[in-house]
Amino acid sequence: NAGVTQTPKFQVLKTGQSMTLQCAQDMNHNSMYWYRQDPGMGLRLIYYSASEGTTDKGEVPNGYNVSRLNKREFSLRLESAAPSQTSVYFCASSEARNNYGYTFGSGTRLTVV
Amino acid sequence: AQKITQTQPGMFVQEKEAVTLDCTYDTSDPSYGLFWYKQPSSGEMIFLIYQGSYDQQNATEGRYSLNFQKARKSANLVISASQLGDSAMYFCAMREVNTGGFKTIFGAGTRLFVKA
Numbered sequence: 001n002a003g004v005t006q007t008p009k010f011q012v013l014k015t016g017q018s019m020t021l022q023c024a025q026d027m028n029h030n031s032m033y034w035y036r037q038d039p040g041m042g043l044r045l046i047y048y049s050a051s052e053g054t055t056d057k058g059e060v061p062n063g064y065n066v067s068r069l070n071k072r073e074f075s076l077r078l079e080s081a082a083p084s085q086t087s088v089y090f091c092a093s094s095e096a097r098n099n100y101g102y103t104f105g106s107g108t109r110l111t112v113v
Numbered sequence: 114a115q116k117i118t119q120t121q122p123g124m125f126v127q128e129k130e131a132v133t134l135d136c137t138y139d140t141s142d143p144s145y146g147l148f149w150y151k152q153p154s155s156g157e158m159i160f161l162i163y164q165g166s167y168d169q170q171n172a173t174e175g176r177y178s179l180n181f182q183k184a185r186k187s188a189n190l191v192i193s194a195s196q197l198g199d200s201a202m203y204f205c206a207m208r209e210v211n212t213g214g215f216k217t218i219f220g221a222g223t224r225l226f227v228k229a
Contacts, residue, residue, distance in 0.1 A: 031215045042219035050215045104158035
């Protein structure tokens with residue numbers, strides 16, 4: 001089982017450029033999430049999608065947009081990248097039968113210069 | 114407001130010994146779930162163990178156990194018989210069932226070093 005697949009694994013952007021991080025899960029989970037990880041701050045929720053067709057803001061949504069394309073796919077878009085968005089981004093999915101414990105993707109290391 | 118606190122930035126343990134990683138939480142929701150995740154140096158996040166707020170017994174998963182003290186709002190992770198492969202970052206996390214929706218919040222993490 002692939003679980004949660006994130007692409008790309010690494011990306012360098014110039015300030016002002018845009019990009020989309022892709023995430024897909026094959027576990028038939030209803031809920032999907034985007035987090036960012038910064039040193040000393042744990043993981044902070046950017047956006048989440050409780051189920052197909054719904055999205056909601058998390059703790060740090062500014063500068064990001066998301067799309068729940070279908071049940072499998074949940075993408076994160078940076079419209080105009082800023083150095084403050086340099087971080088490691090994780091996509092995750094969960095389901096009630098697992099007490100909403102997360103299955104994570106392998107992460108995307110994004111550097112904005 | 115929900116909050117997770119991990120007060121140990123770094124911990125050292127001798128191989129084959131047990132170690133406890135501390136986690137305290139704050140919530141007003143009577144129904145919540147507590148999680149521990151492991152992040153090795155390779156960067157992936159791995160689910161370790163789950164404890165529900167109404168569970169009567171402490172959760173165990175192999176060498177991992179969760180010392181759940183509800184009145185003290187603590188959910189410490191105990192790793193028995195430490196192995197070199199246990200060297201990693203460990204995150205405590207919480208989901209409030211009634212008020213938090215589908216969101217889970219994470220602590221800042223504890224880095225564990227296992228010495229040979």
